[in-house]
Amino acid sequence: MRKLIRTFSFLIFILVLTTGCGGGSGGEPGRVAAVENSLIPAVIKAGDEPPLLHLEDRMRHFRVPGVGIAVVNNGVVEWAKGYGVVEAGGSRAVNAQTVFQACSISKPVAVTGIMLLEQSKTLDITRNVNDYLTSWRLPDSAHTVREKATVERLMSHTGGTSVGGFAGYAPGEALPTILQTLQGISPANNKAVEAVYVPGTKWSYSGGGMEVLHLMTQEVTGMPLRDYMQRHLFTPLGMSRSDFAQPLDGPLATNAAKGHDVDGGVVSGGWNTYPELVAAGLWTTPSDLGRLLVETINATRGHGIALELETAVNILTQRPNSEFGLGFMVETRADDLVFKHTGSNQGYKTYFMGLRDRGQGVVVMTNGENGSPLMYEIVRSVVRVYDWPDIEGAEEAELVDVPxxxxxxxxxxxxxxxxxxxxxxxxxxxxxxxxxxxxxxxxxxxxxxxxxxxxxxxxxxxxxxxxxxxxxxxxxxxxxxxxxxxxxxxxxxxxxxx
The missing domain is CATH 2.40.128.50 (Lipocalin)
Structure with missing residues (x-):
């Protein structure tokens, strides 16, 4: 596959942008244009060069009105750009300042912030999370007799907890408190969070476990999670377009991408509200997530702004019986360590990936229910244009022509x-x-x-x-x-x- 790409690498770099796109910043123009013109589908014909597809054509194909992209190269956010519109049928363009729902990328962002409590010795992540809870505790069960749901295990989805994800709440619906969410009582639309397997024995993706961390953080710090993250993570890193605001309010709401359904229509009210902040509640931009990506990489080299070396290494260390480190999915390869996460809320799909040793990465955010295949096509384009290791590569198959x-x-x-x-x-x-x-x-x-x-x-x-x-x-x-x-x-x- 990589050999095929090299045979036409010259061609993709001389492509020029032929249609207008949204606002952006930075970036070597040839590379930006190449990314926009080199999307690669999930499956290509074996032995053939992959087709080079145009970003705006694929947005129409998947009925995704808006996209934001940020590319990290050589340890900096090299460029960020928006494409399309914030609302189908409208004229307001997506730009580099447009915020999207981060969806489940909220999890590694929040976990990174919570790890600052471990860094300051306020928290010991190896301890049972119940040691830090007062208003509610994860109920003991036959699964927790010998092994406990430690903070570390909850961060790596090995805590034994239930509730994979959350559906959100439409405009006008009553919103639950964090205690109602954890207890699964009205108006919460999820079941109660409980231990359903022995902690540490396997990994099972759990938004419910992340919401246990939400409550823990508030009780340990004595402040709302939103305020804690602003003060200790977002402000130090210059993430000025990021906020755990649910429902969305303030200046970010004036340039927010609205979610869209499978047919490209606007989600009722523009978006659902996700009071489950750690699991799904962050609003942000690709640029701001790029700043977190850079901070994580730099911290592993001892040059972090907020994160110390030991903390960053801890976050990116894969846990036993899990595909995760702390918050991030981690893959140790011969050519690099990859840390990543994807996200899916109603009307939004998102992608985050960093290459620790190369100091590179990409963030893609979309405001469409069909954003997942599109964002992977974009990632494949970035990977090829920048000659990164073969990540999210296209599958080769014996495709045939059908009348x-x-x-x-x-x-x-x-x-x-x-x-x-x-x-x-x-x-x-x-x-x-x-x-x-x-x-x-x-x-x-x-x-x-x-x-x-x-x-x-x-x-x-x-x-x-x-x-x-x-x-x-x-x-x-x-x-x-x-x-x-x-x-x-x-x-x-x-x-x-x-």
């Missing part, structure tokens, strides 16, 4: 069922297969989520799915050659054509 008539025969509305192993079936999922110039796409919508995905043909009736759904979609064709349904065997999905 348009055959593709059209698969087009239509379907209704299906998802039968996850060991869990209750999810029925009445609406699927739509439709045809664009680039090929077939799949739209799905049900109570638990929605999205649009490209279908990559490996046969006339078999297509690869990559992203929110993973597997091979196989169309069912009857004796008369009519498409009557499809299945995705890998994830136990079946659907019939309406």
């Amino acid at each position: 348009r008539a055959t593709l059209r025969s698969h087009v239509g509305a379907y209704v299906g069922t998802f039968r996850p192993t060991g869990k209750e079936a999810i029925e009445d999922i609406d699927f739509q297969v439709y045809l664009e110039d680039s090929g077939l796409m799949l739209r799905l919508a049900y109570a638990g989520g929605s999205g649009r995905m490209d279908l990559y043909p490996v046969a006339h009736d078999e297509f690869l799915l990559r992203g929110d759904l993973e597997g091979t979609l196989v169309f069912d064709v009857d004796a008369q050659g009519r498409t009557i349904g499809f299945s995705i065997p890998r994830i136990n999905v079946t659907a019939r054509k309406k």
Whole structure:
């Protein structure tokens, strides 16, 4: 794959920007233009050079109105730029100062701030989190007899806690307190946070565990988490466009990207509110997250502003039985240490990735429900243009050409069922297969989520799915050659054509 990219690296650097984009700052113009013109899809034809796709074309393809990008190179935020608009149908452009919901990237940001309490000896992360809680405690259970939910384990998703994520609250809905969230009582829309496996024995992603840290931080510091983070993390690092504000208020609200649904329409009220601050509540910009990325890298070299060397190394050390360090997912490679996180709130999708030893990284923020495949295409472009290690690389497959008539025969509305192993079936999922110039796409919508995905043909009736759904979609064709349904065997999905 990397060899293929090198064969046309000269071409991508001489590309020039052919359409207008939003405001930005810094960056070598050739590289910025190359990133904008070199997006690479999730799957490419084996042996061929990958197609170079234009950012604004792919934004339209995935119905994502706005995007923000920041690139860190040589230990600094080299450039940051906005694309598209803050609201579909509007004229206000996304720029480098536009704030987005960080979604789950809130977690490593908050954990970094909380680690300053460990740094000042106010907190010992190896202790049971209940040692620091007074108004509520994580209930003891058979799972916590021998092992405890330590602060460190909660930070690395090995604390044994329940509640993977939070749905947020629409405008006008009552918002729960942190205690109501942890107890799972009205108006909270989640179940109670509790220990559901032995802490330390495995990792299981837990927004609930992060909210235990939310309460702990407030009780240890005696101040709201929002104020603590502003004073001890955001202000020292110059993150002036960042705030754990839920609901959003103040000057940031005047330049905030609104969330958009699977069809590109504005989310009711513009966005959901997430009072679960550590889990999902940060508003910020790619530039500010780039500043945190730079601080983390610099601190590992002993040159941090807020973080000391020992603290940064601790954050980026992978924990036993986990894919995480503290807050960040960590991958130790032969060529570097990669720390990263992604995020997903209603109408927003986000990506953060740093390369510790190279002093490089990228942040992508989108205001669309279909932002995930787009942000990975952007990341692949940045990685190739800057010649970074092959991260989030495109998959090579034996793709085939399928006649348009055959593709059209698969087009239509379907209704299906998802039968996850060991869990209750999810029925009445609406699927739509439709045809664009680039090929077939799949739209799905049900109570638990929605999205649009490209279908990559490996046969006339078999297509690869990559992203929110993973597997091979196989169309069912009857004796008369009519498409009557499809299945995705890998994830136990079946659907019939309406």
